Amino acid sequence: MAEYVIxxxxxxxxxxxTVVKWLVREGDLVKEQDEILEIETDKTVMPVEAQTSGILxxxxxxxxxxxxxxxxxxIIAGKDEDISKMIDEAYQKLGKTEVVxxxxxxxxxxxxxxxxxxxxxxxxxxxxxxxxxxxxARRKAKELGVEVESVEGSGPGGVVIEKDxxxxxxxxxxxxxxxxxxxxxxxxxxxxxxxxxGIGGKKMKRxxxxxxxxxxEVNKTEKRISYTGMxxxxxxxxxxSKFTAPHxxxxxxxxxxxxxxxxxxxxxxxxxxxxxxxxxxxxxxRVLVEQPNINCSLLGEEIVYHKDINIGVAVALExxxxxxVMKNADKKSLSVLSKEIKKLxxxxxxxxxxxxxxxxxxxxxxxxxMYGVDxxxxxxxxxxxxxxxxxxxxxxxxxxxEKGAEKIEVRSLIEATLSxxxxxxDGAKAANFLKRLKHYLEFPESLVLC
Amino acid sequence: MKVKKIxxxxxxxxxxxxxxxxxxxxxxxGEDVGILxxxxxxxVGLYEKYGEWRVRDTPISENSFTGLGLGAALTGLRPIVEIxxxxxxxxxxxxxGNQAAKIRYMSGGQAKVPLTIRTTLGGGRSSAAQHSQSxxxxxxxxxxxxxxxxxxxxEAKGLLKTAIRDDNPVIFFENKMxxxxxxxxxxxxxxxxxxxxxxxxxGEDITIVGTSNQALNxxxxxxxxxxxxxxxxxxxxxxxxxxxKNTIIKSVKKTGRLLIxxxxxxxxxxxxxxAMSILKDVFYYLDGPIERLTTANLxxxxxxxxxxxxxxxxxxxxxxxxxxxKG
Numbered sequence: 128m129a130e131y132v133i134x135x136x137x138x139x140x141x142x143x144x145t146v147v148k149w150l151v152r153e154g155d156l157v158k159e160q161d162e163i164l165e166i167e168t169d170k171t172v173m174p175v176e177a178q179t180s181g182i183l184x185x186x187x188x189x190x191x192x193x194x195x196x197x198x199x200x201x202i203i204a205g206k207d208e209d210i211s212k213m214i215d216e217a218y219q220k221l222g223k224t225e226v227v228x229x230x231x232x233x234x235x236x237x238x239x240x241x242x243x244x245x246x247x248x249x250x251x252x253x254x255x256x257x258x259x260x261x262x263x264a265r266r267k268a269k270e271l272g273v274e275v276e277s278v279e280g281s282g283p284g285g286v287v288i289e290k291d292x293x294x295x296x297x298x299x300x301x302x303x304x305x306x307x308x309x310x311x312x313x314x315x316x317x318x319x320x321x322x323x324x325g326i327g328g329k330k331m332k333r334x335x336x337x338x339x340x341x342x343x344e345v346n347k348t349e350k351r352i353s354y355t356g357m358x359x360x361x362x363x364x365x366x367x368s369k370f371t372a373p374h375x376x377x378x379x380x381x382x383x384x385x386x387x388x389x390x391x392x393x394x395x396x397x398x399x400x401x402x403x404x405x406x407x408x409x410x411x412x413r414v415l416v417e418q419p420n421i422n423c424s425l426l427g428e429e430i431v432y433h434k435d436i437n438i439g440v441a442v443a444l445e446x447x448x449x450x451x452v453m454k455n456a457d458k459k460s461l462s463v464l465s466k467e468i469k470k471l472x473x474x475x476x477x478x479x480x481x482x483x484x485x486x487x488x489x490x491x492x493x494x495x496x497m498y499g500v501d502x503x504x505x506x507x508x509x510x511x512x513x514x515x516x517x518x519x520x521x522x523x524x525x526x527x528x529e530k531g532a533e534k535i536e537v538r539s540l541i542e543a544t545l546s547x548x549x550x551x552x553d554g555a556k557a558a559n560f561l562k563r564l565k566h567y568l569e570f571p572e573s574l575v576l577c
Numbered sequence: 578m579k580v581k582k583i584x585x586x587x588x589x590x591x592x593x594x595x596x597x598x599x600x601x602x603x604x605x606x607g608e609d610v611g612i613l614x615x616x617x618x619x620x621v622g623l624y625e626k627y628g629e630w631r632v633r634d635t636p637i638s639e640n641s642f643t644g645l646g647l648g649a650a651l652t653g654l655r656p657i658v659e660i661x662x663x664x665x666x667x668x669x670x671x672x673x674g675n676q677a678a679k680i681r682y683m684s685g686g687q688a689k690v691p692l693t694i695r696t697t698l699g700g701g702r703s704s705a706a707q708h709s710q711s712x713x714x715x716x717x718x719x720x721x722x723x724x725x726x727x728x729x730x731x732e733a734k735g736l737l738k739t740a741i742r743d744d745n746p747v748i749f750f751e752n753k754m755x756x757x758x759x760x761x762x763x764x765x766x767x768x769x770x771x772x773x774x775x776x777x778x779x780g781e782d783i784t785i786v787g788t789s790n791q792a793l794n795x796x797x798x799x800x801x802x803x804x805x806x807x808x809x810x811x812x813x814x815x816x817x818x819x820x821x822k823n824t825i826i827k828s829v830k831k832t833g834r835l836l837i838x839x840x841x842x843x844x845x846x847x848x849x850x851x852a853m854s855i856l857k858d859v860f861y862y863l864d865g866p867i868e869r870l871t872t873a874n875l876x877x878x879x880x881x882x883x884x885x886x887x888x889x890x891x892x893x894x895x896x897x898x899x900x901x902x903k904g
Binding site: 265289 | 823833858860861862863864865900901902903904
């Protein structure tokens with residue numbers, strides 16, 4: 128399948144990129160993840176990898192040219208695939224015309240009918256050699272990281288079935304000596320990155336030791352990287368927020384035992400489970416409906432109370448923090464919200480978020496529960512006026528009053544902290560927000576009344 | 578568990594008897610259900626025990642006496658209407674599909690319709706094109722009806738009792754080829770809930786869903802398949818509406834293959850419906866296309882030589898399952 132190579136968007140503020148150098152030529156075979164060109168953005172030069180395998184059929188943007196992000200810069204396709212339409216479309220997008228090229232290719236075709244014929248035969252062959260792979264086998268291969276094309280099929284008509292993938296995986300497992308295995312576990316080295324020198328590529332103790340000694344040498348020198356791109360954007364925004372907006376913080380403990388029980392029931396026999404975090408977004412949206420004075424921004428000389436409730440959920444990535452936004456969270460059911468959150472988090476992890484996915488937030492939730500943090504304070508994500516943070520759920524003995532008598536019960540508690548911009552929101556309002564949030568989380572039944 | 582050995586017809590009669598005894602509102606209507614004890618002997622003894630006010634022979638007029646049953650249901654009774662051959666459902670489809678299925682909905686839930694329509698499916702008796710059809714899909718298509726397709730005598734008894742107690746119209750398909758077969762049925766009273774499929778046999782290689790007695794045929798085929806090294810998982814869905822999709826989905830995720838056996842016609846049939854309704858959930862677990870075994874899209878012939886080849890049976894299930902696993 129023919130695919131465009133596009134000018135990638137590598138930072139939030141990147142709008143254009145310049146092709147510095149093509150590392151392959153037209154007609155070269157490229158494999159997925161091969162570096163095929165270098166681009167320049169924000170004074171850094173970055174290599175770009177091919178997203179697919181095939182032949183680099185057409186370079187659309189020459190070295191030194193600058194183009195907006197996401198526009199096509201080259202085409203990777205099969206050897207004989209017709210890409211003329213794609214070229215036309217690409218030039219249209221780039222605002223270029225390149226008639227000469229097209230005419231040339233027409234001439235080519237006229238004078239070389241022999242080539243065309245052989246191309247046809249090859250195309251036919253390819254059709255016959257189509258490898259049947261069952262959907263189950265494809266799924267399993269993806270799970271196990273097996274190249275499914277290299278698996279021999281044992282199903283009817285030679286179709287590759289799930290069982291074939293499993294046995295292929297078992298037969299091609301990386302061989303490791305027991306000692307090497309133990310050392311790797313102890314020092315926390317990923318065996319996948321190490322080359323084996325034993326019989327049949329077996330990974331031996333000596334291979335590990337070599338890596339470990341090298342690793343120490345590397346560690347002796349400091350690592351320095353430039354403070355640019357995403358890191359700098361995050362840094363600038365947070366400094367601006369923290370140094371201009373006077374933050375005040377409020378923390379409360381919330382008993383989420385009932386929610387845990389409720390979700391347990393919801394999640395029975397369901398493929399897509401609803402998490403406590405999803406529930407939190409759901410409830411926060413409802414509280415913001417009740418208390419629109421939290422859902423605001425200071426824009427210039429005006430305080431704007433937003434009509435929409437768009438809740439951002441902080442997602443940690445290797446290169447920094449990103450906050451995809453659930454638009455109109457108050458108008459969505461829990462299940463719809465849960466699906467959307469999962470989708471956006473996935474897109475964030477795959478670095479596929481579009482600007483509309485992370486812009487337009489009016490309130491943010493940051494959850495570090497999975498890291499075992501009890502509670503923490505966050506810096507408000509401007510231009511928003513408040514951010515809610517949530518810690519880990521802990522089993523805690525709690526004094527409970529029942530029919531006038533006090534008793535101790537073990538409950539699941541989380542600590543929720545609200546940071547607000549004191550210029551816009553006073554303490555009582557913030558406290559009231561937390562009070563209502565706690566109310567709904569502790570008595571989820573009352574949500575029915577919303 | 579203590580069991581007794583009785584025929585499928587006796588099990589049906591027992592279910593009706595127990596419910597008539599338990600609840601005075603339960604009545605029985607239909608052609609020859611009274612003095613004759615039913616065309617298939619599935620209501621023997623009830624007329625003698627409960628008399629002509631509760632066990633009523635009707636004229637040959639399906640639409641009328643189905644309407645009579647519906648009226649009785651709306652006004653407080655819990656009628657069982659017998660339509661001798663499933664083929665004759667066509668005569669009563671207005672009362673069933675336009676009236677019984679709709680009233681609870683159109684009255685905003687004010688009226689309930691505790692009506693059970695017992696009828697039959699299944700070919701193989703040389704009853705020809707108008708007395709051999711399996712028309713479960715016809716009623717499955719209409720929202721507001723529950724559709725039951727029991728396999729063995731014990732299943733028929735437990736499910737029929739649930740049908741009679743249900744406050745919605747239930748179409749209950751007995752298999753006319755099963756009436757005279759002897760089965761083990763539990764001694765003590767029991768009911769079987771709707772919408773809970775029964776896993777008759779566990780296996781790893783292929784899931785076979787069989788409706789009505791095709792579940793039993795599949796079970797026999799499974800024993801043969803073992804000799805080929807194929808372990809089939811056999812599921813009896815019991816009710817087509819509501820359908821227990823989860824049990825089927827779980828099984829297919831395990832086996833990667835699904836064969837559905839249903840004696841209805843193939844076109845727009847229950848087998849196709851089951852396949853499509855779970856496809857989305859199992860697609861990425863499949864090792865081959867979902868397949869179905871049904872009656873061919875033809876009027877059923879009178880001649881046994883022509884009739885049997887177009888109806889699914891244990892040999893065809895064996896053959897098809899083997900093809901699907903081994904090619």
